[in-house]
Amino acid sequence: MSSLRSHDDTWDIATSVGSTAVMVAAARAKETDSTDPLIRDPYARVLVSGAGPGMWESFLEDGMQDRIAEADPAGAALFANMLSYQAVRTHFFDRFFAESVEAGIRQVVILASGLDSRAYRLPWPVGTVIYEIDQPKVLEYKSATLAAQGVPATAERREVAIDLRQDWPAALKAAGFDPNRPTAWLAEGLLMYLPAEAQDRLFEQITELSAAGSRVSAEAVRHHDEQRRARMRERWEKMATDLGIERNVDIQELTYNDPGRSDVTDWLNAHGWAASGTVSTDEMRRLGRWVEVAEEDYQDGFSTFVVAERQPAG
Numbered sequence: 001m002s003s004l005r006s007h008d009d010t011w012d013i014a015t016s017v018g019s020t021a022v023m024v025a026a027a028r029a030k031e032t033d034s035t036d037p038l039i040r041d042p043y044a045r046v047l048v049s050g051a052g053p054g055m056w057e058s059f060l061e062d063g064m065q066d067r068i069a070e071a072d073p074a075g076a077a078l079f080a081n082m083l084s085y086q087a088v089r090t091h092f093f094d095r096f097f098a099e100s101v102e103a104g105i106r107q108v109v110i111l112a113s114g115l116d117s118r119a120y121r122l123p124w125p126v127g128t129v130i131y132e133i134d135q136p137k138v139l140e141y142k143s144a145t146l147a148a149q150g151v152p153a154t155a156e157r158r159e160v161a162i163d164l165r166q167d168w169p170a171a172l173k174a175a176g177f178d179p180n181r182p183t184a185w186l187a188e189g190l191l192m193y194l195p196a197e198a199q200d201r202l203f204e205q206i207t208e209l210s211a212a213g214s215r216v217s218a219e220a221v222r223h224h225d226e227q228r229r230a231r232m233r234e235r236w237e238k239m240a241t242d243l244g245i246e247r248n249v250d251i252q253e254l255t256y257n258d259p260g261r262s263d264v265t266d267w268l269n270a271h272g273w274a275a276s277g278t279v280s281t282d283e284m285r286r287l288g289r290w291v292e293v294a295e296e297d298y299q300d301g302f303s304t305f306v307v308a309e310r311q312p313a314g
Contacts, residue, residue: 026057027086081293105183130155168205172209
């Protein structure tokens with residue numbers, strides 16, 4: 001369980017859960033600037049730049065990989081996998097949206113959208129409406145930052161400024177969402193920040209709002225051994241101290257490691273969806289982005305990418 005979270009906590013882009021969106025954007029910026037990028041996000045760096053100082057700056061630092069290798073050779077592999085994971089995750093969900101619109105879906109909902117820039121960088125078909133749900137300060141920061149750079153959305157983008165612990169379905173429908181139309185839903189970088197019961201409730205709400213033919217994709221997490229988590233935390237803290245990396249957030253303190261968390265694929269298959277899961281490390285290997293590491297249990301810390309389609313009633 002998390003010790004820093006409460007039922008009514010809030011954040012902006014540089015604090016608490018909001019700061020994790022900046023770190024993810026920094027990883028996308030790093031990948032975009034690489035010699036052979038798996039994904040391209042031309043807006044990631046500007047979104048990071050406006051967030052102020054933080055540990056995300058280390059992701060963008062030239063030579064950081066070499067510095068880590070000098071201090072901890074095995075740690076360099078861990079760091080490389082961490083960055084590659086973000087690229088592979090983005091690539092997977094980009095493909096999910098491409099396949100969804102190819103199937104005719106024109107209504108999209110991105111839950112806890114953070115600094116997701118898909119509404120600005122993907123080639124959406126005419127008539128696509130994208131609803132982004134997140135806390136007000138997070139949405140305000142992204143839209144204001146990109147507007148200042150003259151960046152237009154590539155689809156009709158509608159902000160739904162509300163916490164997912166509140167009545168977000170009502171707010172979504174008030175923004176124009178039509179539950180009778182097939183929808184493509186995304187829960188990326190979200191479920192680990194929800195308690196187990198809140199995760200189940202989220203998918204219940206998605207199911208209630210999904211017409212037949214709707215699709216959902218999610219980054220699914222599971223309960224992890226607390227001793228393994230402690231070992232990984234100690235390793236990252238030592239690495240950060242040795243390299244002088246600023247630590248303004250502890251992700252483990254923001255997440256919920258609930259032992260009773262549902263398996264998302266199983267839950268969806270039992271509630272009117274046809275779902276399948278791809279283990280993220282398998283996807284990383286398929287794309288040539290996995291670095292073998294000595295820690296036998298390290299890959300257990302990675303997630304499963306789930307894709308499901310809503311089946312007709314009856």
